[in-house]
Amino acid sequence: MIRIAIAGYGNLGRGCELALQKNPDMKLTAVFSRRDPSSVKTIDPQIPVYRLEDAASHRDEVDVLIICGGSATDLPTMTPMLARDFNVIDSFDTHAAIPTHFENVDTAAKESGHLAMISVGWDPGMFSIARLYGLSILPDGKDYTFWGRGVSQGHSDAIRRIPGVVDARQYTVPVEDALARVRAGEMPTLTTREKHTRECYVVAEDGADKALIEQTIKTMPNYFADYDTAVYFITMEELREKHMGIPHGGVVIRSGKTGKDDENTHVVEYKLALDSNPEFTASVLVAFARACARMQKRGVVGCKTVFDVAPIDLAPISAEEARAHLL
Amino acid sequence: MIRIAIAGYGNLGRGCELALQKNPDMKLTAVFSRRDPSSVKTIDPQIPVYRLEDAASHRDEVDVLIICGGSATDLPTMTPMLARDFNVIDSFDTHAAIPTHFENVDTAAKESGHLAMISVGWDPGMFSIARLYGLSILPDGKDYTFWGRGVSQGHSDAIRRIPGVVDARQYTVPVEDALARVRAGEMPTLTTREKHTRECYVVAEDGADKALIEQTIKTMPNYFADYDTAVYFITMEELREKHMGIPHGGVVIRSGKTGKDDENTHVVEYKLALDSNPEFTASVLVAFARACARMQKRGVVGCKTVFDVAPIDLAPISAEEARAHLL
Numbered sequence: 001m002i003r004i005a006i007a008g009y010g011n012l013g014r015g016c017e018l019a020l021q022k023n024p025d026m027k028l029t030a031v032f033s034r035r036d037p038s039s040v041k042t043i044d045p046q047i048p049v050y051r052l053e054d055a056a057s058h059r060d061e062v063d064v065l066i067i068c069g070g071s072a073t074d075l076p077t078m079t080p081m082l083a084r085d086f087n088v089i090d091s092f093d094t095h096a097a098i099p100t101h102f103e104n105v106d107t108a109a110k111e112s113g114h115l116a117m118i119s120v121g122w123d124p125g126m127f128s129i130a131r132l133y134g135l136s137i138l139p140d141g142k143d144y145t146f147w148g149r150g151v152s153q154g155h156s157d158a159i160r161r162i163p164g165v166v167d168a169r170q171y172t173v174p175v176e177d178a179l180a181r182v183r184a185g186e187m188p189t190l191t192t193r194e195k196h197t198r199e200c201y202v203v204a205e206d207g208a209d210k211a212l213i214e215q216t217i218k219t220m221p222n223y224f225a226d227y228d229t230a231v232y233f234i235t236m237e238e239l240r241e242k243h244m245g246i247p248h249g250g251v252v253i254r255s256g257k258t259g260k261d262d263e264n265t266h267v268v269e270y271k272l273a274l275d276s277n278p279e280f281t282a283s284v285l286v287a288f289a290r291a292c293a294r295m296q297k298r299g300v301v302g303c304k305t306v307f308d309v310a311p312i313d314l315a316p317i318s319a320e321e322a323r324a325h326l327l
Numbered sequence: 328m329i330r331i332a333i334a335g336y337g338n339l340g341r342g343c344e345l346a347l348q349k350n351p352d353m354k355l356t357a358v359f360s361r362r363d364p365s366s367v368k369t370i371d372p373q374i375p376v377y378r379l380e381d382a383a384s385h386r387d388e389v390d391v392l393i394i395c396g397g398s399a400t401d402l403p404t405m406t407p408m409l410a411r412d413f414n415v416i417d418s419f420d421t422h423a424a425i426p427t428h429f430e431n432v433d434t435a436a437k438e439s440g441h442l443a444m445i446s447v448g449w450d451p452g453m454f455s456i457a458r459l460y461g462l463s464i465l466p467d468g469k470d471y472t473f474w475g476r477g478v479s480q481g482h483s484d485a486i487r488r489i490p491g492v493v494d495a496r497q498y499t500v501p502v503e504d505a506l507a508r509v510r511a512g513e514m515p516t517l518t519t520r521e522k523h524t525r526e527c528y529v530v531a532e533d534g535a536d537k538a539l540i541e542q543t544i545k546t547m548p549n550y551f552a553d554y555d556t557a558v559y560f561i562t563m564e565e566l567r568e569k570h571m572g573i574p575h576g577g578v579v580i581r582s583g584k585t586g587k588d589d590e591n592t593h594v595v596e597y598k599l600a601l602d603s604n605p606e607f608t609a610s611v612l613v614a615f616a617r618a619c620a621r622m623q624k625r626g627v628v629g630c631k632t633v634f635d636v637a638p639i640d641l642a643p644i645s646a647e648e649a650r651a652h653l654l
Contacts (some may be wrong), residue, residue: 022467043587099651124654126460127594129638131653133453136614136641137607140349185600192451258345258372258610264602268453271598273512275591278462283585283593287463307639307649308636311456314463315634322634324426326458327451 002293003061004286005030005080007052008068009040009222010312012091015282016066017043023316029061031231056085063296064089064289068282078099080108083116083303087296089289090120091281098124106303115296116303120288121281122272123147127252129306131271134254138266141256144182146174146195150248153193155193158223159200162216164208169243171199174250185255187266198229202241203236248277329620330388331613332357334379334409335395336367338573339418342609343393344370344547350613350643354386383412390623391416391616395609396567398444403428407435410443410630414623416616418448418608427487433630442623443630447615449599450474454579459599461581465593468583471509473522477575477604486527489543494563495572501577504637512582512592525556528570531564535629577603595619614641 004020006013008033020028021043030048030215033040037049055065069075071094081089082104092101099120109116119125129146134143148171155170179194181188202218203315204210214231217224249272258264274280288306291313295304311320317326331347333340336358347355348370358377360367364376375384382392396402398421406417410432419428425446429490436443446452454472461470475498482497497544508515527544531537536552541558544551576599585591615633618640622631639646644653 015585018587022585061513095654098654099647102650119654126464128654129460132638132642132649133456134615135360135653136638136643137453137610139643152596183600228403233357256341256610257380258349258603260345264606266607267600269596269598271594271596273510273594273596275593276585279585279591280593283464284582290463305650305654307646308637308644308654310637311459312465312634315459316463316466317635320426322459323429323632324460326421327425327446327632327634 001025002290003029003063004088004289005032005055005058005062005065006068007032007055007065007078008074009033009035009042009049012282012285013066013068014043015276015279016068016285017047018279018287021284021315023290024078025316026286030058032058040170055082059085062086063293064284066090066289071097076104081103081114083108083114084112085114087115087292089120089285089292091125091285092119093121093124094230095124102137102303102310110302113301115292117292117309118289118303118304120306121284122274123250125306126272126282127250127270130252130268130309134252134256134268138254138256138258138268140258140262141254142187143252143254144190144195145180145250145252146182147250148172148174148196148248150250150274151243151246155198155200155223157259158218158220159202162213164205164213166203166205168200168202169239169244171201173197173199173229179251182253182255183267183269185267189253192226193228195247196227198224198227200229200231201239202231202232203239206244210246244273246277247275248280249273269321290314290316292311329353329617330356330390331361331616332382332385332389333395334359334392334405334415334535335384335401335419336360336362336376336525338396338605339396339609340393341370342606343395343612344374345606346613347540348614349610350617352643353617357385359385359392360632382409385525386412389413390620393612393616395416401484403431406443406445407431407596410435410441411439412441414442414619416444416447416612416619418452418612420448420451422451429630429632437629442619442627443635444615444619444632445630446632447588447612449601449611450548450577450597451609452608452633453599454577457579457595458581459634461579461595463587465581465595467585467589468581468593469514470579470581471522472516472579473506473509473525474577474578475499475501475575477577477601478570478573482525482527482550486529486544487548489540491532491540493532493603494566495527495529495531496566500526504580509580509582510594510596512594514582519553523554525551525554527556527558528566529558531560557582572602573604574602575607576600600630607644617641618645643654
């Protein structure tokens with residue numbers, strides 16, 4: 001039985017508890033939180049909740065600690081710190097900062113003799129694996145990543161910070177025409193604007209200047225200025241009724257050429273359609289936590305990513321069963 | 328530079344030579360053939376061609392030998408035999424016989440201290456990986472494999488053996504309605520007939536009894552009797568004009584539930600659309616040959632499958648580059 005702990009009990013931590021219930025070879029032994037433990041309501045009320053600062057004193061009860069913090073400010077410090085006492089796994093998703101995070105975690109994990117896995121989820125994570133397989137099999141080709149249709153938390157938050165906005169949801173939507181061209185093996189060059197559009201559902205304060213809010217959204221640098229953005233003002237009731245889910249997904253497509261005269265085109269597509277972004281991410285984290293426990297037992301230490309994990313180490317079945325039934 | 332040899336120079340062997348030209352860190356050093364070497368025309372005429380029975384005398388010139396034989400009669404004997412002298416890789420695709428083949432190859436490879444990889448291609452191969460990732464991430468779910476639209480060599484051969492048939496092509500076609508239900512996360516139970524149809528393009532001899540040929544095809548056990556099969560009689564000119572390619576592909580879909588009350592459904596799809604079945608299979612073989620060479624250098628011996636290979640071992644780029652650009 002692999003003993004798992006969770007650090008941080010928000011949507012993602014809760015998703016991990018749910019995912020663990022689907023995997024009878026693993027059990028949740030502890031939750032660590034920065035909140036007052038008595039205020040943390042786990043799904044199974046029997047799960048002990050401890051203060052995060054006391055985590056190290058429970059290290060002998062845990063094989064792998066899943067760190068469910070935010071990438072902006074939590075994980076850059078939490079993951080290296082906790083890797084001193086635990087085998088850890090996180091879903092760090094600031095792509096540009098991955099090399100630095102990797103180095104920091106690798107140093108901490110090697111010093112303490114632990115195994116750490118970073119950037120586990122779907123992007124980074126399963127989409128990264130799809131990109132790497134694609135490049136490796138079809139080196140003469142191009143890859144494309146499209147996200148959505150799904151809720152972007154970061155873009156929703158950016159809208160909420162605009163004066164006069166009460167609440168908002170932003171959906172990232174892939175452009176169907178661009179997708180169709182990529183799927184047809186055309187290997188087009190696509191601008192940011194040609195790949196995705198952004199749909200914003202905004203609840204404004206009574207009397208707010210909606211034209212100004214819309215203008216502020218559409219011209220916001222980095223977030224919206226480079227996209228065709230649609231803004232819809234709705235009531236709080238409509239937001240609650242239609243936009244409370246956290247769906248997401250997307251596709252990674254690798255298109256490449258083979259043949260004496262490059263006459264043959266191949267298109268490889270990996271597609272996700274997810275009802276719940278955090279619950280799917282948590283499901284990926286839990287599968288890689290299994291691999292983390294197995295690899296650590298074999299003496300692997302330091303920082304690893306999804307690229308370093310052989311598929312069989314994720315499996316809830318034996319290698320013999322996998323060869324007989326899935327190969 | 329990884330030195331590769333190819334045993335068996337048909338469509339698949341030729342595809343391997345072409346794939347190696349796309350991978351500058353590998354080079355083709357020899358082709359072994361059962362035919363008279365002077366009759367084997369490689370794409371690069373500089374490649375030395377030797378008799379298969381002389382292969383062992385060239386073992387010091389080869390890091391990994393890719394065995395491009397048929398699964399019915401060639402590979403069950405060739406792969407264990409050649410694993411005595413080489414690190415080998417094959418595309419053995421008789422699913423039911425994989426455990427036996429694995430044992431035979433494992434014994435031979437361990438005795439001689441070599442690394443062998445079997446059943447590398449797209450199914451078994453990349454589709455198997457998709458099934459294993461799917462099961463591991465969404466254990467409470469179902470997976471579905473659909474093949475096509477593509478040419479099935481085995482079914483085409485079965486038609487050609489019918490008296491009165493000059494030539495034939497059989498296309499395996501997934502049923503769109505079944506695919507749509509699976510993609511929608513319905514997790515239906517589907518019969519063989521509900522998943523695929525079969526399209527046969529047949530050139531008959533002058534004066535042949537076409538009704539009898541059609542009847543013979545449609546009632547052929549294992550191959551056609553369990554499917555809705557369409558038979559079209561065409562001229563040899565039309566066959567040559569429209570049916571000389573070897574396209575194939577298909578999808579693996581994993582659908583699973585998460586949530587406190589299983590209220591969330593996730594659908595993961597891995598899809599291939601291939602202009603040339605043998606050239607894509609060869610591209611997969613070459614990528615795994617790279618992994619074979621790397622793993623063998625680390626001391627891995629015995630028989631392995633695609634399940635045992637970490638994605639990074641396939642990559643034509645470094646782990647640092649992969650983390651920086653693909654993760």
